[in-house]
Amino acid sequence: MENSSSIRIGISACLAGDKVRFDTGHKRSNFCMDELAQHVEYVKFCPEVAVGLPIPRPTIRQVKVGDTIKVCRPDGTGDVGPKLTQYGKKVATEHASSLSGFIFCAKSPSCGMERVKIYNEAGTGNTSEGVGFFAQQIMQHNPLLPCEENGRLNDPHLRENFVMRVYVFKSWQNLNLHSVGMHELTQFHAKHKYLVMAHNYESYRELGRYLAQASETPIEQVKQSYISGLMKALASPASRKNQTNTLAHLQGYFKNDLSKIEKQELCNAIDQYRQGLVPLYVPLTLLKHHLTVHPNEYLAQQVYFDPYPNELKLRFGI
Structure with a gap:
C-alpha cells in the first residue's frame, strides 16, 4: 500500500x-x-x-x-x-x-x-x-x-471501488517516478494479480498474457496498454462470485498447512460470504491470519489483502 x-x-x-x-x-x-x-x-x-x-x-x-x-x-x-x-x-x-x-x-x-x-x-x-x-x-x-x-460514494461498493482505484493509480504513478522496464512492470502486475482476478477474471488472464508476449514491443507502448487495461478491469466493483473465486484460489495456497478443522473453518467463512451472510472482511481476516502463521512471500506482496488503510473499514460493508 x-x-x-x-x-x-x-x-x-x-x-x-x-x-x-x-x-x-x-x-x-x-x-x-x-x-x-x-x-x-x-x-x-x-x-x-x-x-x-x-x-x-x-x-x-x-x-x-x-x-x-x-x-x-x-x-x-x-x-x-x-x-x-x-x-x-x-x-x-x-x-x-x-x-x-x-x-x-x-x-x-x-x-x-x-x-x-x-x-x-x-x-x-x-x-x-x-x-x-x-x-x-x-x-x-x-x-x-x-x-x-x-x-x-454513499454506496459501500462504489465507495470501496473508488478508494481502491485511487490507491492502485497512485502506486502506478510512484512506479513511474523511476525508470520502468519489463521487469518492473511484471513485478507490478504480480502484486496486483489477485485484485484484478477479483474484478475481472478475463482481464486477469489477458493482462498476464499481454505482458508475457510484449518483450519486443516498445516499453512506453506496453506501459500505456497495460495501465489502460488495468484501470478498465478495476473500473467496476467486484462481484460476489468473482470475490468468492479469488478467495478460493488464495485458500489453495494453504492446502498443505492447515488442519482439517482449520480448512473447514475457512471453507465455511468463504461460503458464508458467497451466500451474503458475512462481509468480505470475514474470510479475508482468516486468510490473513493463516498467512501470518504460514508465511508465503508471493502472497504477502498481494495488494488484494490490503489495497488501502484498514481504518477506512471499506470491506465491512461489501
Whole structure:
C-alpha cells in the first residue's frame, strides 16, 4: 500500500465544506472530510468561482439552444460554458500528474459527472443526460484518473471501488517516478494479480498474457496498454462470485498447512460470504491470519489483502 500522505485527490470545494455555492451554502461530505481525509490530501476546486462568478450568485444551469449547450442563468443570459471548459482544460493539464483521483459534486452544471439536467430553451422541460463542463474536461484529458461523485460514494461498493482505484493509480504513478522496464512492470502486475482476478477474471488472464508476449514491443507502448487495461478491469466493483473465486484460489495456497478443522473453518467463512451472510472482511481476516502463521512471500506482496488503510473499514460493508 502507498504512503497515504502522498496521495492527492481533487475535490469540488463545496464537498470540502467551503461555502462557495450559489446560495452561500456547501455540501460537505462526511465520508470525504471525516474519514478519507485522514489518509489523503485534498486539492479543492470551485470552477464557478474560479471563472469569476460571485458568492452569492444567481443559479446557473445547462440550457440547450439549437445544437449548443450553454451554462447560463435560467433566463438564458450570462453563459459561462466556454470559461468553464477553458478552466477545466487548464486544471486537467496542470494537475495531470499530481492528482490520483477526483471527487465531483453530483448534478452540478459545472462538476456533475453524469445525469446533469439539460433544460430546453423555454425552460419548460429537461433531460438528465448532461455532464458538467468542468468535470468533462478533467475526465476527457485524464481518462485513467479515478473519478467519483459525492452521492455515489454513499454506496459501500462504489465507495470501496473508488478508494481502491485511487490507491492502485497512485502506486502506478510512484512506479513511474523511476525508470520502468519489463521487469518492473511484471513485478507490478504480480502484486496486483489477485485484485484484478477479483474484478475481472478475463482481464486477469489477458493482462498476464499481454505482458508475457510484449518483450519486443516498445516499453512506453506496453506501459500505456497495460495501465489502460488495468484501470478498465478495476473500473467496476467486484462481484460476489468473482470475490468468492479469488478467495478460493488464495485458500489453495494453504492446502498443505492447515488442519482439517482449520480448512473447514475457512471453507465455511468463504461460503458464508458467497451466500451474503458475512462481509468480505470475514474470510479475508482468516486468510490473513493463516498467512501470518504460514508465511508465503508471493502472497504477502498481494495488494488484494490490503489495497488501502484498514481504518477506512471499506470491506465491512461489501
